[in-house]
Amino acid sequence: MSSSLRSCKVLPHARxxxxxxxxxxxxxxxLALRLARAGFHVGILDRQRFPxxxxxxxxxxxxxxxxxxxLGLRAALLAxxxxxxxxxxxxxxxxxxxxxxxxxGGAPAPFDHGYAIRRxxxxxxxLEAAAARSEVxxxxxxxxxxxxxxxxxxxxGVLAIGPERERLELRAAWTIGADGVRSAVARELGVQRAVPGLDKLAIVARYDGVPAADHAEVHFYPDAYIAAAPVDEHVFTLNLVLDRARVPAGGRAGLEEELARRIAASPELDAKLGxxxxxEPLLACGPLARTTTRxxxxxxxxxxxxxxxVDPMTGEGLYFAMRGAELLAAALVPALHARRTDQNALAPYLRGRKREIVPRQRLARWMQSGLRHPALVRGFLGLLARRPSLADLVVALTGDYVSPRDLLRPSLWREVLRxxxxxGARSGAF
Ligand SMILES: Cc1cc2nc3c(=O)[nH]c(=O)nc-3n(C[C@H](O)[C@H](O)[C@H](O)COP(=O)(O)OP(=O)(O)OC[C@H]3O[C@@H](n4cnc5c(N)ncnc54)[C@H](O)[C@@H]3O)c2cc1C
Structure with missing residues (x-):
């Protein structure tokens, strides 16, 4: 994207x-699906073809x-x-x-499980459900x-380059940047920032034929972690996340070697992958963390x-995306009905983010700071191993139905202590 923001004449073929x-x-x-259901005309573009x-x-x-x-998607995902x-x-x-x-602690779990499914x-x-709507x-x-x-x-609106390198002029009352962590829209608006002290890279690998369990797993190393989950009937997906400064040289072969070395250092993971x-070819991405000032x-x-x-460790990015879309749609619908396009019309969206998303991301940042201290991680894991109710509380927090604010409630801690x-939770023989 060019660095200049331009006011432009409407092209004859503008949409x-x-x-x-x-x-x-x-x-x-x-967001597209929610706005279409409210009857609004939505354009949605992506630089990639799906899947x-x-x-x-x-x-x-x-x-x-x-x-x-x-949104009528749950049964289809299960299918x-x-x-x-x-x-x-x-x-x-x-x-x-x-x-x-x-x-x-009085916070009901909406379901006793989450889902793992190929992205x-x-x-x-x-996207198919949204694109099938006549409004989209x-x-x-x-x-x-x-x-x-x-x-x-x-x-x-935006100027865009189409698949045949044609120039498209797409105009709208509201333009939404849902273009991911390296958002070109946020960058163009001048509000994108790196997160200080967090410069990590993820290596993502899929394995076939791994016996499936009913839980996701995280393996902590002194300077990295692996998060993994059995995904649909066949696939085990594994993410190695480490500081970019520790990424070995040697391109793809170097990444593969690093992954193999880390797996070998975790007896449970090593045994599981056999x-x-x-x-499939490895995917790598980074830096992972970005924030915006507005x-x-x-x-x-x-x-x-x-x-x-912030970081994928707590597995909440999809929740932030879906809940963010829900909060934004709830603010956009009345704004569109009232023909408002001023930023104040979206104040409820900002309040919702501040209430529900920002505290969780703050917690994720604190956790990232904690990871820098292996003794702290060791102590914390020891505590969780001794107190399974505390481990339940941690997954309830990352499962997004207990909020960081709930940690201030004495009833929640009474439940942990009860x-x-x-x-003798420490064990070398898992
Ligand atoms: C290694 C890793 C592991 C993760 N694991 C988990 C997990 O287990 N659970 C979880 O909940 N979250 C996880 N996350 C986070 C999760 O993937 C994201 O939070 C989620 O995808 C955000 O959705 P989104 O729609 O905002 O962005 P994205 O899913 O990134 O979608 C953005 C879209 O915008 C398009 N786009 C980008 N630039 C342009 C442009 N200039 N023009 C047009 N289109 C553009 C892209 O092609 C893309 O399709 C993980 C993230 C990483 C990096």
């Missing part, structure tokens, strides 16, 4: 929408399921092989702790090149990873 969404991942597709690869742990927290249900995972197992420093999704399936299903026009293989502004500076090699503008807003993303303690 007009109520809302134009840049990026057709979960945030963009869910497209997306580096991801492919695990969805329980709190995503009611949103999928509401396409979504695997129900009932908790998370944490390994490292000689400890193993397991938390299960269950109602906690190709998850993302295509939501989908532009694939179409990349934004510029934002359009009116004389007041309000965003009024010498298997990845069944999310709403006259005529524009950001949603999903385009607003901010439950039995495991004696």
């Amino acid at each position: 007009h929408f109520d809302v134009l969404i840049v990026g057709a991942g979960p945030a963009g597709a869910h 497209r690869p997306k580096p991801c742990g492919e695990f969805m927290s329980p709190e995503c399921l009611p949103m999928l249900e509401e 396409q092989g979504a695997r129900c995972l009932k908790g998370m197992r944490l390994h490292g420093h000689g400890y193993r702790a397991e938390g299960r999704y269950r109602s906690f 190709e399936v998850l993302d295509e299903l939501a 026009e989908h532009f694939e293989a179409c990349s934004v090149s510029e934002l359009l502004r009116d004389e007041s500076g309000a965003v009024r 010498g298997r090699r990845p069944c 999310q709403t503008f006259d005529g524009a807003a950001l949603v999903g990873d385009a607003c901010s993303f 439950r039995p303690v495991v004696i």
Whole structure:
């Protein structure tokens, strides 16, 4: 995208929408579907053709399921092989702790499981459901090149490059950046920032034929972690996340070597993979973390990873994308009815983000700081291993149905303390 924001004459073939969404991942597709159901004319464009690869742990927290249900996507996901995972197992420093999704301290678990499903399936299903609506026009293989502004500076659409390198002028009352962690829209609006101290890379690998369990898992190393989940009937997806400074030289072969070395250093993972090699080419991506200083503008807003993303360890990015889309749709619908395009019309969206998304991302940042101290991680895992109720609380937090604010409630801690303690939890023989 060019660095200049341009006010431009309407091309003869300009298209007009109520809302134009840049990026057709979960945030963009869910938003399109919600706005279409409210009767608005939506354009949604993505630079890729779907299904497209997306580096991801492919695990969805329980709190995503009611949103999928509401949009009529849950049954279809199950039919396409979504695997129900009932908790998370944490390994490292000689400890193993397991938390299960269950109602906690008065916060009801919406389901006793989350889903693991291939991103190709998850993302295509939501986009197909949106694109099937008569209110939605989908532009694939179409990349934004510029934002359009009116004389007041309000965003009024985009110029995009289509699949045949043709120039498209797409105008809208509202333009939404749902274009992921390296959002071109956020960059163009001048609000994108790196997250200080977080410069990590993820290596994502899939394995075939690994016996499936009913939980996701995280393996902690002193300087890295692996998050993994059995995904649909056949695939085990594994993410190695490490500081970019520690990424070995040697290109793809170097990454493969590093992955093999880390797997060999985790006895449980090594035994589980049984010498298997990845069944698909590795995906690598980074830096993973980005944030923005503002999310709403006259005529524009950001949603999903385009607003901010910290780290995949807690497996909440899909929840942030889907819930962000829900909150934004709830603010956009009355704004569109009232023909408002000023940023103040989206104040409820910002309040919702501040209430529900920002505290979770703050917690994720604290966790990332904690990971820098192996002694702290060791102590924490030991505590979780001895107190399974605390492990349940941790997965309830990352499962998105207990909020960080709930940690201030004494009843929640009474529940943790009431439950039995495991004696001699430390073990080298998992
Ligand atoms: C390694 C890794 C593992 C993860 N594991 C998990 C997990 O297990 N569970 C979980 O909940 N979350 C996980 N996440 C986070 C999750 O993947 C994201 O939070 C989620 O995909 C955000 O959805 P989104 O729609 O905002 O963005 P995306 O899914 O990134 O979609 C953005 C879309 O915008 C398009 N786009 C980008 N630029 C342009 C442009 N200029 N023009 C047009 N289109 C454009 C892209 O092609 C893409 O399709 C993980 C992330 C990483 C990196």
